Amino acid sequence: MPALAYAHGRYLPVSDAAVSVEDRGFQFADGIYEVIAFLNGRFLDWDKHLWRLRRGLAALHIEGLAADRALSAIAGRLVHRSRFADGLLYIQVTRGAGKRDHGFPAGIEPTLVMTVRRFDIRQRLPQLDTGVAAISLPDQRWDRCDLKTTGLLPAVLAKQEARLAGAFEAVFVKDGHVTEGGSTNIYMVDSAGAIVTHPISARILPGIARDTLLGLAREAQMTVVERPFTLEEARAAPELFLTSTTAPILPIVRLDSAPIGSGSPGPISARLGALVWAEVRRQTGWSG
Ligand SMILES: Cc1ncc(COP(=O)(O)O)c(C=O)c1O
Structure with a gap:
């Protein structure tokens, strides 16, 4: 069909x-x-x-x-x-x-x-174990990124650049801070183990997967901090990851060709991965 x-x-x-x-x-x-x-x-x-x-x-x-x-x-x-x-x-x-x-x-x-x-969202399960690569790019979008409009040209160009670089995602940087990905929300784990992500504002799309992930993290008593973080912080973070409807959670293990943390998915991403996929199964009865 x-x-x-x-x-x-x-x-x-x-x-x-x-x-x-x-x-x-x-x-x-x-x-x-x-x-x-x-x-x-x-x-x-x-x-x-x-x-x-x-x-x-x-x-x-x-x-x-x-x-x-x-x-x-x-x-x-x-x-x-x-x-x-x-x-x-x-x-x-x-x-x-x-x-x-x-x-x-x-x-x-x-x-x-x-x-x-x-x-086939099943393809994300092995990627959860291996992680994906990302590149950083200037965020050239407008001042209402909270609206999911069909005007996607900056994201189209950035995603193509990521593809040509062999990366899964482009991480946008505005005024030195990581806003979000070309079609994903971006998170880092700080040295204390807290989950850090850009706060809801006109600079990012309020992702539905973001909302689900942060809710699950808080329910599990994990620390969530919604604040802008810099590209330098992201590079030095023990873990980075992304979320979206088509990738409920994926660790980013390389940024601009340099490893993040050990270069393998970390324990916070793994724990969140278990929570997120359990929620997907709970809502849909999916057993894949
Ligand atoms: C710019 C941007 N940020 C974040 C997301 C993730 O949003 P959601 O979790 O609702 O899919 C998307 C999804 O396409 C997006 O285009």
Whole structure:
């Protein structure tokens, strides 16, 4: 079964789905998106993703999207029709299609597109044991990184640079501080064993996996400190790791080709890995 889409009220193969060239998503990246994992046919953190989608739409003054119940029904149908057990749901909402004009055209309806594709999250389990490499790059994004907009060009360029360097992720640095990754949140462990990550602000996306991880860490009485940390601190840290919907937790064992700590995943990442994956299984009944 190929990847499946929902567009203009129809369910169809992704290759047959289309939006207008006048869509403001295409013209201006005037839209918000979400990526939601499903395992065993069940969505992970559905309510949190929907909350973030609504928050982004409100910030962009995009009005008139179908109600949560309708979105949930479309998403459920899409996954069901795809017959994928494990995969990713992509939701994109743009301001709609209209005559090209920077200001909002009157009377247009938002465009809603959803797609599902197969994604085997099992591949992250061996990576949890080996860790991944990252490179640091200047954070060249705008001042509203808390919004998950489709305007991703700085991340696109940074991720490509990471790929060319043989790295999994690009770690963004702004004013000497690590903000987040190209498509992940970033954490270090300090010398006292505390988990340190950039606080929620306009400089980072409030990651759903971040929220889950910090909640689990606090429940387990681990120390969490939400403060900016410098690239130098990151280089000297015993452990670094990242989180995202597609990588619930992965240790970073090399940064700019230099080893982090011993160069192997450390005990805090391992402990968090056990907690995070237990939560994934609890929510979805996944047994992979
Ligand atoms: C810039 C950025 N930060 C963090 C994340 C992680 O967010 P989440 O855990 O909600 O997937 C993403 C996800 O795509 C992202 O694009």
